[in-house]
Amino acid sequence: MRLIAIGIGLLLLLAPVTGVAAADGSTQDVALRITVVTQNGDGVGNAEVTVTYDGQSQTRETVSNGEVLFDVPKGADVKIDVEHPFLVRNNAATVTDVSDGDEVSVTMYETASASFTVEDGDGPVADANVKVRKANQLPAATGTTGSDGSFETGEIEKGEYTVTVTKPGYFDEETTLAISGSTTETFDLEQGSANVQFSVVDSHFEDPQPLEATIAIDGVGSFQTDKNGNRGVTLDVNTEYTVTVSKDGYDGQSGTLTVGETDKQLTYEISRTPELTLEPANTQVVVGQTVRVTVTDEYGEAVEGATVRVGGTDAATTGADGGATVEIASAGDVELEAVNGSVTSDSVTVEGVQAATDAPEQTTTTGTTEQTTSAQATTAADEGGDGSTPGFGVGAAVVALLGSLLVLQRRRA
Template structure:
């Protein structure tokens, strides 16, 4: 039965004929309940006396030994979640028995005969295999998950005797599964077989519609470097049950990486990549000061780059519109450089800027004499020297006739 124990310590102080009562400490202990646990074997029979049983909960534990009836009394906190485990050479539980929200109650705790297993893994040449993962399980209950050592062996320690599933895995080998019976000190031997399957790699640029197959290099560490054909595919034999890291490269394209898990059947992996980020600028390379210059900005796929900022001399002078177009107006002569930045990539373009009265590589002509009052209009418009005269209008016309140079810079 549970009980509440309350301890109160009092200090009585006599002061000037008066009595003062001062509480020094008050300690309350949580209510306790008793769980009566009967330990039974695989046939449902009580195990008898002398079997060690331990109950644990958050913040505490208690250990007792069974009586001849196979029963043990466990004094635990009321409402606690309690795990009951058997600590005995003859009997064992793989997973502790759990009592939730403990109260005064009776429970039956099944146990099994204790057993051990030693499992040795070999290849088809009868050589022991190091690093093989060995699973011994029953349903979702895994009692062993170990890797074999240099001798190809794992040991389970004490587990319940009975039937189990045994699984063995290792990269490069086929996985094996079998049913086994564990009793006493079991010794098991298993053989695993190496194997290969075909790994096919397909590389494409799926930004395009339809996707474009790419001529690419596919590097697989520990395997080699492969080259795709016109269909964008390549393939090779690889070990089963193995992870492979692929590195794909192609001219003008971003490097792509992929990790692929190859099982026990032929595997195809599709790798997508995209062109290296670019800004391409279409603009004339000569202009006259204060005259607008149109720039057409496109990306690596020829699509308009919208919202890109254009700067010159560190100052923003424009932003591309929805068609990827921006117009800038040079405000000084000479070589003027513009930088286009879309947030990911930058590109520069340089324009040669002239004053209205000059041409690249041509001296500025001498000024015409002022015409007399009797001179004819035709004579007044003629300059001295050989050839036609130069005026701002003729210069503008001449520059406008220059070929517009379009270039792309990646």
């Protein structure tokens, strides 16, 4: 029994170390062993180690063999920073999902520093971006040059680095450099430009159609594409621009353009701003009768499924041909419009006209008719001589006389 009691007691004493959950469900701490060593693997004593996790931190010094122990929550992600008077480390070490018995070795290096000067053909280059990075590591130093074109890394690990210098409008400069002690280096940047060929097309068609459009580039200016939708513009290398493409009647396009160190070609596809057009077959309709309307889109194509409203009330839906028939139920001006999704057409006015109900009056004047008849008879009498044979007058008598004379002449002969 005593042995059982002793065993249970030992388990309870070891519980915090082995990460056994507490009765309230919270996670217990586990031991994390950290060893700080030199590049040659020698332990580093008197190094100040700070561990950070879950918004908390602890700081302790290593013993002569470079070791230090921390109690941290089991499963935590821990960041490890180390400081030493004569050694340095560029980036913090990390350990994720800590478990009991984890050991981490953190290597420190001899200190070094570098001073860079960036120039072009006209002298120092200010605001150039500098990045100093060891292979397979995060950058050890980053920043921009001052007005005199200089940049200081501060204390970094001794070793071989890739140094990259960039600035908009210049070709990138990159070199591999061994940094030890106090290293100095000068970088010469070269300005450059690249040609960007812009094309703007209407993407609505199966074969996109070129468009004469406006291309606006912030900080540069505005340009017009030609009839083939093309325009070339010379822009600075390694520079980011905001480009806006626009054309009347079209939905424009805006975005960021990054120009590298080579020429490039870009195509912008835009389409007409959505709109509806409603056209009635007649603008005057007898009340109670119907009128045929046609709905087309911004490209003049029939719109199926559009709602036609009469006086603000839904009245019909267009078919595949874009057509619909609606009734004009009242006299006077009636407003018609079409709606398709979020797009509404302009209103069109159709006039409702009342149908005629009375026959037109006919007027007959007997006296006038008789006078007209009498006048016609008189005229006929004047032309015919006796009014009974129209057209047989003086001319006919002369012709008859000449005929008789001709007969007598022949008999004498």
